[in-house]
Each structure stands twice: as structure tokens, then as C-alpha cells.
Amino acid sequence: MTKLFTTTALVAALALPTYAAQPAEGEKLAEDQSLSFWILDAIKSADPQLTSSRTDSDMIRQLFEGLMNEDETGAMIPGVAESHEISEDGLTYTFHLRDAKWSNGDPVTAGDFVYAWQRAVNPETASEYAWFMELMNIVNATAIVNGEKAPEELGAKAVDDKTLEVTLTKPTPYFLKTLSHSTTYPTPQKVIEEHGEAWTRAGNMVGNGAYVLKSHDLGVEAVLVKNDQYWDAENTIIDEVKFVTVNDQNTGLTRTLAGEIDWMNQLPAGQFPRLKEEHGDSVVAPPWACSYAYIFNLSDKGPEELKDLRVRQALSYAVDRDIIVDKILQGGQEPAYFWTHWAIEGFEAPEIEMAGWTQQERLEKAKALLAEAGYGPDNPLELTIQYNTSEDHKKLAIAVQQFWKAIGVNVTLNNYEWKVHIDRLNNQDFEVARYAWCGDYNEASTFLDYFRTDGYNQGKWSNAEYDKLLAEAATSENPAELYKQAEQILIGDMALAPAYHYSQPQYIEPSLRGAPLDNVMMSWYAKDMYRVAE
Amino acid sequence: MFAYIMRRLAVAIPTLLLLIVISFVLMHLAPGGPFSHERELPARVLANLNAKYGLDEPLWRQIVNYVYGIVVHFDFGPSFVYPDRTVNELLADGFPVTLTYGSLAFLAAVLVGVSLGVAAAIRHNSWLDYLAVGISIGAQVLPNFVMAPILVLIFTLWYRILPGGGWSFSDPSFWIMPVVALATSYMASIARITRSSMLEVLGSNHIRTARAKGMPEHRVILRHALKPAMLPVISYLGPVFVSMITGSVVIDLYFSTGGIGKAFVESALNRDYAVMMGVTILIGSLTILFNLVVDILYAWIDPKIRY
Numbered sequence: 044m045t046k047l048f049t050t051t052a053l054v055a056a057l058a059l060p061t062y063a064a065q066p067a068e069g070e071k072l073a074e075d076q077s078l079s080f081w082i083l084d085a086i087k088s089a090d091p092q093l094t095s096s097r098t099d100s101d102m103i104r105q106l107f108e109g110l111m112n113e114d115e116t117g118a119m120i121p122g123v124a125e126s127h128e129i130s131e132d133g134l135t136y137t138f139h140l141r142d143a144k145w146s147n148g149d150p151v152t153a154g155d156f157v158y159a160w161q162r163a164v165n166p167e168t169a170s171e172y173a174w175f176m177e178l179m180n181i182v183n184a185t186a187i188v189n190g191e192k193a194p195e196e197l198g199a200k201a202v203d204d205k206t207l208e209v210t211l212t213k214p215t216p217y218f219l220k221t222l223s224h225s226t227t228y229p230t231p232q233k234v235i236e237e238h239g240e241a242w243t244r245a246g247n248m249v250g251n252g253a254y255v256l257k258s259h260d261l262g263v264e265a266v267l268v269k270n271d272q273y274w275d276a277e278n279t280i281i282d283e284v285k286f287v288t289v290n291d292q293n294t295g296l297t298r299t300l301a302g303e304i305d306w307m308n309q310l311p312a313g314q315f316p317r318l319k320e321e322h323g324d325s326v327v328a329p330p331w332a333c334s335y336a337y338i339f340n341l342s343d344k345g346p347e348e349l350k351d352l353r354v355r356q357a358l359s360y361a362v363d364r365d366i367i368v369d370k371i372l373q374g375g376q377e378p379a380y381f382w383t384h385w386a387i388e389g390f391e392a393p394e395i396e397m398a399g400w401t402q403q404e405r406l407e408k409a410k411a412l413l414a415e416a417g418y419g420p421d422n423p424l425e426l427t428i429q430y431n432t433s434e435d436h437k438k439l440a441i442a443v444q445q446f447w448k449a450i451g452v453n454v455t456l457n458n459y460e461w462k463v464h465i466d467r468l469n470n471q472d473f474e475v476a477r478y479a480w481c482g483d484y485n486e487a488s489t490f491l492d493y494f495r496t497d498g499y500n501q502g503k504w505s506n507a508e509y510d511k512l513l514a515e516a517a518t519s520e521n522p523a524e525l526y527k528q529a530e531q532i533l534i535g536d537m538a539l540a541p542a543y544h545y546s547q548p549q550y551i552e553p554s555l556r557g558a559p560l561d562n563v564m565m566s567w568y569a570k571d572m573y574r575v576a577e
Numbered sequence: 578m579f580a581y582i583m584r585r586l587a588v589a590i591p592t593l594l595l596l597i598v599i600s601f602v603l604m605h606l607a608p609g610g611p612f613s614h615e616r617e618l619p620a621r622v623l624a625n626l627n628a629k630y631g632l633d634e635p636l637w638r639q640i641v642n643y644v645y646g647i648v649v650h651f652d653f654g655p656s657f658v659y660p661d662r663t664v665n666e667l668l669a670d671g672f673p674v675t676l677t678y679g680s681l682a683f684l685a686a687v688l689v690g691v692s693l694g695v696a697a698a699i700r701h702n703s704w705l706d707y708l709a710v711g712i713s714i715g716a717q718v719l720p721n722f723v724m725a726p727i728l729v730l731i732f733t734l735w736y737r738i739l740p741g742g743g744w745s746f747s748d749p750s751f752w753i754m755p756v757v758a759l760a761t762s763y764m765a766s767i768a769r770i771t772r773s774s775m776l777e778v779l780g781s782n783h784i785r786t787a788r789a790k791g792m793p794e795h796r797v798i799l800r801h802a803l804k805p806a807m808l809p810v811i812s813y814l815g816p817v818f819v820s821m822i823t824g825s826v827v828i829d830l831y832f833s834t835g836g837i838g839k840a841f842v843e844s845a846l847n848r849d850y851a852v853m854m855g856v857t858i859l860i861g862s863l864t865i866l867f868n869l870v871v872d873i874l875y876a877w878i879d880p881k882i883r884y
Contacts, residue, residue: 085659085835093660095614166621169629171612173622189621243661261662261670262835263744289742290830290839294729298741301733462609462848469617479615499616 065278066556066573072280073554073574079285081295081307085262086286089243091228092163095171097481100225102286105267105569106250107228110138110156110207111219115571117388117485117562119219123151123229123251124207133214133518138207144272145231146248146255153201155229155251161187161194162235163226175226178483179218180211214518220484223566253279253570262288273570280573296550305552308565312435315374315548325553328375330386332482332563333545334490336379337362337428337443339538342471342503348424349474353416355537357409358426358475361450362443362540363402371438374548379541381530382480383490386544386563390487391523393530409450420451429457430477431464439542440477468501476501479545485564487526488516494538504538553577578876581884582869589865594644596861597854601640604850611657611848630657643854653858654851658844664855668837672859674744675824675836678752682760683821687814690764694771695806698779699798709768716765724758725831742833755832759825763817770813775806804878811878815871819863823856 066072080101088094091103110124124138143151162168164176164187176184182198198210211218221227231242231249238247245256253275254267267284270276287304289295292311299307310318310326319326339349339358348354364378380398383390397405418424428443430436437458444454459467467473478501482489491513492498496505509532516525534541547565551558557572559565612618612626627633631642646652653664690713697709719727732754733741745751778784779802787797824838837856844852876882 087658088660090661166625167629169622169625171614171618171622171626173625174619177619188619188625190625240655240661240663260744260835261659261667262829262839263833287743288833288835290833294726294742294831294833297726297729297734301737301741303733303741460846462607462613462846465613465615466609469613501617 066280066575070556071576073576076281076574077283077285078281078555078569078572078574079287079303079305081299081304081309082286082288083290083292083295083309085288086259086265089248089256089259089265091225091230092159092168092170092172094225101567102265102267103225103228104223104252104566105254105284106248106252106256107225107230108143108252108273109222109224109228110140111222112568113223113485113559113562113564113566115557115559115561117559117564117566119223122223123156124222127219134211136209136211136218137202138209140205140207141274143251143274145251146270146272147231147234148272149231149233149249150204151229151251152204153207154204155231156207156227157197157199157201158232159228159230160199161197162230164188164197165194166190170226172226175221175224175483179221179227180213180215182210182212216517216519216522217484217486217488220486224484253568254284264288267569275570279570281569284569299550302552305555306549306558308547308549310374310548310550313371313373318550322550326548326550327560328546328548329560330375330377330384330563331545331547331565332384332387332485332489333479334379334382334384335439335477335479335542335545336382337475337540337542338478338502339475339504339540340471340473340502341505341538344471345502346426346474348426351416352537353412354418354424355540357412357416357450358447358452359537359540360397360400360405360409360412361446361452362542363446364543365402366446367439367442368543371442372435372543375546377544377546379544381534382494382539382541383487383526383530384482384544384563387482387487387490388485388563389523391527393527393534395531395534406450413450413452418451424452425455426452427455427457427474428476429459429464429467429473431461432458436477443542471501471503475540478539481545482564485562487522488513491526491529491533494533502538504533504536506532506536506538508532578873578884582873585869585872589862592865593858593861597644597858598640600854600857601643601850602636604845604848604853605636607848609848611850613848630655647858653855656849656852658847658849658852664851667840667852668855668859671824671835671837671840673746674834675829675838676822677746678755678759678828678834678836679822679824681752682756682763683814683818685756686760686764686767686817686821689760690767691771691807691810693764693768694810695775695798695803697768697772698775698806699794701776701779706772709772713765713768713772716761717769720762721758721825722827722831724761725754725827728754728758729831742831744832744834744836751834755828755834758831759821759828763821766813767810770810771806774809775802778802778806808875808879811871811874815867816864819860819867823860823863 082098084098086099086102087096088099091107108122110122111119112122114120123140123143125141127136127138129136145151163170164173164184173188183192183196186192187194187197200208202208234249235242241247245258248256253270253273255270257266257268259265265286269279269282295307296311298304339355368376368378380395381393385392428440430440440456447454468476480493494500494504495513496510509529512525512529516522519525554574554577559567612623656662656664693709697706700706729741732739739750739754743751784802787801824836826838826842829836829839841856
């Protein structure tokens, strides 16, 4: 631990290089430097502290800028903060802000960050992402959300206009990685107080990002244009970004192929192989930090049968992940034998025994385990799988039903609309349920924390050793090793049947460059992109 | 007549109140809420949200507050899912869109449907009749969720002459596909109802009399046959008009018009209580209003009806 922090202290105040994708030599820029991006749903909110949707964040990331940005590989690079220092004990972070301006010309100050962060935890704001400030372990965040302390007591202080000091309750190895999240973006107090909730409307909105909101027709399209006040406007090539809502994925694809949309980052399931063949390099499927699994209800309300480890092992072994990935999804997904997404930065995949077996071997073991647990043709195991309404979830659930039938388990499928599915999960009213988790930041703890005894953990699996490992990992020099051990415990006890790791099959217009395909978080910045002449 | 209209409007108020109470209760009975998410919100964040939106009050009090807000301030409350917007704003943004393409589709459906139906009836069992029946059956089996993608495929992907979606009040090229897709199957129903009703009227005594006294055929049709033949069509058109101008989920979904048709379904799935109530009240009021309009038209067309 000491070593980690002394090293960090040594490099303190070293300004890291900035990054903006620039055309390579010989590349000629296109006349038209506009980018239109497909979104499935209307923008719910353009307010960094109020939004809770990934789609919104994609737009907000162009309109505002946090202390840090992500580069095309997902590594953290300076945003508004030019440099930072970390104290010996890892509890105090001091950020030095660059000379940046709001789109109305006002300087971006440390006070703007303090205001925004206090706003996020203020109970009056009722931000759905207030928990993110707690996840960052900022001093007093929890007490303020609870209404026990005043927002002013948050551990984020403006030392002067250009210096922000953040204090944490405990060393948090992933802290810097949370700083590109929209909840942490600064917001302009003056403008919010002047316009109230209408401050996010085009015309009212003032941001510090590379773009400003020109117009927003809810559910149709939002148009952003280049912000001349942005500190790196000189190197910003794309001059207009459009977010086009098309609620139906197939229509979205049609409009993309018709040239109305340049970038569709979520192709309809099953279309990937055909499109890849027809459009070659424009169609890609990079990894995306989400994992899909069937979780077992191990709470008191769950079925007795699932409390037997042999049963859970048998069920997990019987799932043929290659069929799921190669025959059903067909979009570059990877079979999952553990929980954390394989492409997460610094994560070392654990050795999982079942991953090395053939499906035939897995089936035999599964049958033997079930027989050992007392189930057989005369006494078959009966279970229900719950999933939320969606063609894809349905296909997978039917496949799993068949996989389990092969080992003599009778499965009933229960389909609920999304909100009911969630409600039942949160109240432990299920036996086996489909679940997916997307990382909040690019580090394994975002996945592993889910299964902590005090995590979201809807199946209520609990293991003291696992909790201890994760607690240690938070301050460890070598967390990767601890995460690996935690995964081994998790899968050893089969708290879930992992199914697959996500990819993001997408179509990118051939002239468009700079899409961050190596960033598993899929955070993109239009300012880092450009179009070449064809 | 005036007294009748007043009476009907007076009855509308308790009807709407009942609609509000029933929808409110049903909505809150549905499992899940606007803030139930995959990652369960910490209890106190949820409590903060519930307090902000008044969801921590007993249900009867929420209903009273809601109705009070509408009656006194004409305020339909804030959206729970679009936190920067109020329901009034969402409806003010979306309704003009659906009203535009809905009315145009309605006009198109009525004009084409009635003409086809009348033409088929007066040339009964001729090629024109078969053609009209053929077209209307063809249109009937092409519901809007089939029409919409076909139109987009042809006019956006293949010919690239129409935008595949979006909306603009100043550019009618955005209106064409939504109008056609929405109008088609209604047009077919109108044509069929007109045709059969017209055939029935053409076989009736007063038409025979009119023809017997040597009245020219076009006058027989326009003066004596069309008006009574329109009665069943009009009773069909009342509710159809309301459902067309309040939008269609399918049209909004395929063409991303930003209309309120989708808002209705989406708000139900999102448990966006206030938006759902707003749209319910809007559709409810329009239904009551246009049922009244239909009844008045009835009295105007059919001298036998008196209020």
C-alpha cells in the first residue's frame, strides 16, 4: 500500500498529456464534419445530476466536461483538471483546474464542481444517482443523502478558484475512474437558479463541454454544435452532433443504411453476421463491460432445492454457452464462466474448472450431481425462470429451458414486463432469474461488489470470505489477485450461472474515425472524432 | 338542443372524475414504481424521491392534490421519468404533432374511404366494385405496423426520397409516411362500412321513389342516398377520430414523430404516473367531446332523431 501511494505522490503535479484524435498523415478531412448518432429512447434529462440513463450520458458527455475524460482505450486522461495530487494516506485528492470556460464565457471554477457535487447529494435534488457520490466514498456523502448533514459538509472544497480538494472516507483505488461519470460534471449555479428545471432547454443551457445544445425536439432529435469557448476547441473537428431517436431498432438500422444516421452502436440481435458480410469494416463488435447471468434465489424466500450447491453446479454446467453465443446471439459476445467482464482493465481471468471441460463432460457431471442430490426421472427437479419481456431474453430463456431439460430439470418460464421483473427481483420473489450488470467504471470491483452481502445481490448469496477479500482489495497494491480469488469463491459456490459477456455490435459510417472501440465502457467524445474525405 | 348539450357536458365532469380515480388506483396497484430500477435505489434516495413527488402521501390525498392542481392551476404535475419537464410541457410538445398527422390521416381516410365505398355501391358487382373491395381488403390486411416498415423500406432505403422518421412542422415530407401508414386500414374500414350502408340505402323505398319520379341519378345519390348512408359511418368515425388525433403507438415508434401516442404506452411501462394520467385525461375528455359531436351530427343528418 505504501508503495502505491509514494509512487503516486512522486508523479504528483505532473501534467499528463492531453488527447484528441487527430487525422493521421495522408488522411484528408471531409467537407462535412457532422455526426448523427442513433439513440433508442428520447433523452430523459440533460441535467448531469438528474439523469440516470446511459443514453442521456452519451449526450451530456458532449455538453459538459468533468475533471477527467477517457481516451479511446478507456484510460483516464485530464479533463478540466490539468493535474492532481494524492495524499500519502490516499484520502485526499487535490485537483488543479485548467483555464476552462463555460459556453457563456464565465470561467469554470472549483466552486462549480463543489456546487454540482453538493447538488447531487442534496436530498432536495432527489438525484437517482446520489448513490454514485457514496460509491466514490466522498466524506459525508451518505449522511447528506440521509438528510443528517447539510450539503455544505460534503468532502469537496474549493481551496481557490483553480484548486479542488476532495476527501474520502477510505482509500478508493477506482476513485479517479469515477470522474468521467456525468454525475460528477460541474453545473452552472447561476443558470440553474435563473431558469429552474428549464435550464436544460436549448437557449438556456450553459455547459463547459466541447459542444452546446442548439435545439432539442424531445423524442425526435437533439442538435449540438461546436462550443467556441471550449478550451480545446482548436482541436475539435466534428462541428455538429445530432442525437436521433428511433424507437425501433430495425427502423433505426434501415435509416442508418439509408445514410440518415452515421453511427448505430447497438445493432438488432442476430443481424450482425449478415451486416458484417455486407459492410465489412463498418460493422464491428468490440467488448462492452456488461455480463449476463441467471441468478439463483438463495434467500429464505427462495426454493430449498437451490440451496444445495450440487444443484446449482449442475444447472450452471448444463448451460451450453457456445450455443448461446454462436447460435443465438451471433454478435461477437463471449461465453461467460465467471462474472466480471473479461475485458475490464487490470482484471485477470480466474481459472474456472468447468471452462476447460467439453459440454459433454459438463452434462455428465451435471447429471451425476443431480442424482447425488436426490433428483432423477421419478423425482425431477422443478424450477421457474423469470425474465423480462424482450425477444432476446425469451430466446435465451427457452434455450436454457432446453439445456436443463436435458439433465432432467423441468422449467416453467415466467415472463414479466420490466418493472414487475425488477420489483420481484428486489423482493426476492423468484427462483431463477435473468440478470445483467453493466460496470459503472472500468475496474473489477464494479462487478464483484454486486455479490457482496451488502451489495444489490438480489439472490442474497453471502460469503464472509468473499466480503473480506473485496474489502482488502480496496486498499491493496495488487487487487487483481484478490479479485481473482473472489471470482473463484463466487463460481466455486455457484452464486449464479454466468451466461455471456457482452459485446456491442455496431455500424459506423465508413468515413467516421476515432470511435473508441477499445474502451469497454463505450464512453465516446465527439471532440475526439473526425470524418475523412472518401 | 342547447339544454341537451349542457346536460351532456354536466355529466362529463363526474365521468372524468371517475376516470381519474379509477386510473389512479389501477396505476398504483401495478407492481413496481417510477423509481424501481435494476439497481435498487438506496432506501433514503427513494424516500427523497417519493417526498419530492408527493408519493409518500396516502393515495386518497394524492388524488385530491392531483385534481386540485388540475382544476385550480391547470397543472398536470411533473413527469417522474423526464425530470426536467412537466406533463403540461410534454403534452404541449407532443399533442400538436399527433393532432397534425392524425387529422390529415383522418381526412385522407374519410375522403378516399367514402369515395371508394360509394363508387363500389353504385356500380355494384361491376369491375369497379371488385376493384374497390379488393383495395379495401388489401389495405385492411396491411395494418400500420406492416405498412410503416414497408413504406420506410421503399421510400427511404430504396428510393431515398422521404426521410425515414423524425418530425418537422415546416417540412411536409416528414408527414407523408405517418399519414399514409395511419390512414390505410381506417380507410379500408370506412370504405367497407360506406359500401354496405350505401347498398342498403340504395335498395330502400325512398330511393325507388326518387328514381321513379325521374330524378337524375347523381342527385339521387347525393341528395337522398348519401346522407342516410353516412349514419353508420359517422358513428364509427367519432371514436376513430379521437384515436387518430391522439396518435398511434406504432406510428410514433416507427417514425419517431415525438407524438403522444407512444407517450401513453411508454408512461405506463415506465410507471410515469403523472404523464399517464395526463394522457388518459386528454383522451378521456376528447372521447367524451367527440361522442357528443357525433350525437349532434346524428340529429342534424337524421330528422327522425330529436333531443
